[in-house]
Amino acid sequence: MTSPRARLLPAVSILLPAASVLLLACAASAQAADAENEDNVTGKLGGRLHWDIADFDNDTRGAPNANDSDLRALWLDLSGKFYGLNYKLEADFSGDEVLAKDVYVSKKFAPGTLTVGQFKQYFSLDDRISSNHMTFIERSYLVQNLAPTYRLGAAWLTARDGYTVGGSIYSLESIDVWQTEGLAVAARGTYAPWREEGKVLHFGLSLAHEDYDHPGADGASALRIRPRPAGIFSDNSRVTLADFSQGRDTRVDKYSLELAAVKGPWTFQGEAGGARFDDGQQEARLSTGYAQVAWMLTGEVRPYDAKAGRFGRINPQGRAGAWELALRYDTISGRQRPDGEPLLRDVQVSSLTAGVNWYPRPHLRLMLNWIDSRNRDRLQDLTLDRTRALVGRVQIDF
Template identity: 30%
Template structure:
């Protein structure tokens, strides 16, 4: 609880400070106050900028199974993150940490060494899988990513990666070790490891239309710990609706490794955008060698005429800025969106999870957004009563 309060206090203080100083010009030492304090030196290229985000969530979700209703009516500080980014002696750096849930958790903490046509990344970072996962949570369309990113535990790990990009493509691959726990207690990593790679290609990239295609792979070794395949129904303030245990001594058998394959496609045309992905993962170790699949399709439309922004350098979506922010007398940007999401876990008799999410996003300013989602869905398990899911969620999001 104390860390929740601390994170909120620090971020609120930063907000008030930056709002008072945003109009100040650069001083002689290279300092700039444009929303947040930053510093740069033109001669050397050295720089640093404070960065962070805070998401305040609330939800009222119900699980209904065989006439028994479980209600999740709660709120949370979903994310309270602080960090810095910049460059020193030609080496890029990012260091971000979450300060909630009574622990200190590392997020992006890595160095970037820029070479001739390639970048070498070293540190704690996401494995290169899925357009939905690679796009920052600041820029995703819904409060929660597609279920497959949760089901297959696409995450950050300590490792090394090579990245290359052209005018209309990106390639990234890396070798990764384990994940750290609470940094206030230990720097020890678990003994899992992975190889992961992703390629993206833009067959069409014009003023009127952008088409994105991509594919990714992850080969995971779980060490001696095994894994769990589990998922929430596009919510966070609820329990997981499915959990299949493949850890040591599990009745389903221990998972030694897995192979994940993901396909992705997206299009942006004026105020309209579409995005879909298909993911599958096979476990090696359990006698049945189960395979799981998940897929989703998003559709979105900006009523106020904005276009969803895309980063060609990363093959990801990026920040959409309102054409008329509220601070300039406008109404901001308003987006309507819908998603269909499906996951098949029948290989271990865990059923099929189908869900719909309807969303309204209000981009008040470049760095401030309000999101409202309504989730409805069903878990159908062979031989058992279905579990129906429904309810609204809301988020107030600010980042710098």
């Protein structure tokens, strides 16, 4: 029987070169048409700096997490136009190695926009919101463990009055993580029947299918789902929800349902999602979801971008800046079972996060989150770990 990866490979091998040729043809056409236009080539420099700190209150179960601080993000990007094409080159300089983020070219047509290169895939409201604009310091468990994020591929996005439809074919590799082998497809659709300032109602659906090649063997990356319960520094509290690292090709199907609303200074946002893993000898199912509410004490309204189906930047109105309070409940669980045998694992991770954000200026933000997380082994009806953390961030972007 032909594998899903074998069926996807011809499509990708045809689409990527065809898309590249199409973009080059459009660029040549634009160059000829705009030969006298001084704006054929433009460039704009941007970037962000996020400095995070964490202070932990560990219980006696498991290894304690150490208090820490680190430069979480130091991104620089160059974006603009090049003879009819839009481009973006973005990298993160915060770690020991420079990591590529958005590296792509795109072209707008009447029906929509074609993008080729490395970019965030169309999956999940929480992942589509920029880290500069999201309400909490950490993204939801759904995004941390299911979202494809930055991958190499080709994508199409159509945005019309109140709705968007986007899809992509992509490799599971990225520019920096080439050991994760396989191919995938993803799509996201959104609809906003209300989309005026101070009154927004948003619905969304994301789907993805991924085919991993021999994870954990022959140099390929392992495929494990291990959430960080209380933020980026809580590695010692991680538990395994699913493990498919025995070298067998693995199929993964994912979904996410979105609901969000804005009513004056109030924002409500939630998603429910899941995934099914299958390598022919065992199966795992993940269930995850979050619900959050935010209130702008100073009366600002969170803007909604209907063309992208996501929220944008808070702009403080007063001289003292804008203040925001937020609360989120987040959970993810994993059940894994060898074929024809009892459950191997049934583990749940959940957390409650309270946050306060201060926006002194549009491009400056200070954040403080209190996270109360808990890991449970539901097979043994046992709490494995409870970790609390006070987490802060200083954020500057331009």
